[in-house]
Amino acid sequence: MPGPxxxxxxxxxxxxxxxAAPQRLRMGVSRRLGGDRSALLxxxxxxxxxxxxxxxYLTFVAPLDIITLPDRKLRLVSDPIxxxxxxxxxxxxQMLETMYDAPGIGLAAIQVGVPRRMIVLDVAQRxxxxxxxxxxxxxxxxxxxxxxxxxxxxxGCLSIPEYYAEVxxxxxxxxxxxxxxxxxxxxxxxxxxxxxxQHEIDHLDGKLFIDYLSKLKRDMxxxxxxxxxxxxxxxxxx
Ligand code: NI
Numbered sequence: 001m002p003g004p005x006x007x008x009x010x011x012x013x014x015x016x017x018x019x020a021a022p023q024r025l026r027m028g029v030s031r032r033l034g035g036d037r038s039a040l041l042x043x044x045x046x047x048x049x050x051x052x053x054x055x056x057y058l059t060f061v062a063p064l065d066i067i068t069l070p071d072r073k074l075r076l077v078s079d080p081i082x083x084x085x086x087x088x089x090x091x092x093x094q095m096l097e098t099m100y101d102a103p104g105i106g107l108a109a110i111q112v113g114v115p116r117r118m119i120v121l122d123v124a125q126r127x128x129x130x131x132x133x134x135x136x137x138x139x140x141x142x143x144x145x146x147x148x149x150x151x152x153x154x155x156g157c158l159s160i161p162e163y164y165a166e167v168x169x170x171x172x173x174x175x176x177x178x179x180x181x182x183x184x185x186x187x188x189x190x191x192x193x194x195x196x197x198q199h200e201i202d203h204l205d206g207k208l209f210i211d212y213l214s215k216l217k218r219d220m221x222x223x224x225x226x227x228x229x230x231x232x233x234x235x236x237x238x
Pocket of ligand 1 (some may be wrong): 201
């Protein structure tokens with residue numbers, strides 16, 4: 001039976017996914033997940049938002065816009081979250097919705113322009129499309145231990161669309177975080193989940209997966225996206 005945020009399931013999932021490296025991992029799967037988005041919002045349906053306590057970043061309409069290279073905000077170090085309330089939970093749900101819509105398997109708050117330490121993940125459907133969704137929300141996540149053993153996976157990033165490269169990272173880790181309810185959690189992760197957690201926590205420190213590549217490759221990617229951004233049509237001026 002899944003525990004809060006389905007953590008019980010996640011613990012098993014990574015075992016099932018072991019041994020598949022190197023593999024394409026887009027922090028995003030290459031297919032539309034579809035499904036019933038309203039299910040993501042079920043938690044708060046009966047709750048009222050206290051407008052007086054609303055945080056400014058909650059005025060967005062989901063799905064949120066994902067920022068991409070060369071947006072400098074991607075290099076910001078995100079601040080810890082001090083209060084977990086309905087507004088924050090609603091924002092977490094919007095992030096999940098944005099992630100599923102992309103589609104992706106992980107998203108950090110800074111990727112929608114909010115420099116706060118929160119990530120959302122769901123690796124459950126990556127290899128088993130029939131699997132139930134298993135959304136996870138990690139607030140102020142902190143890696144406690146990393147294995148000496150390394151694993152190589154092909155990664156991608158919703159903020160660096162259509163670019164993939166192999167990255168070597170610790171194969172397993174132990175992570176501590178606050179869940180959606182604000183309850184402290186500690187889990188061991190391996191496989192795709194471990195890669196995804198490390199990739200997303202890097203975002204909170206302004207780090208991107210291309211930083212693990214050679215300077216030559218990294219500069220090439222940055223140049224390509226900078227050029228694309230310059231060519232992109234600008235909004236009509238009034
Ligand atoms: Ni990413």
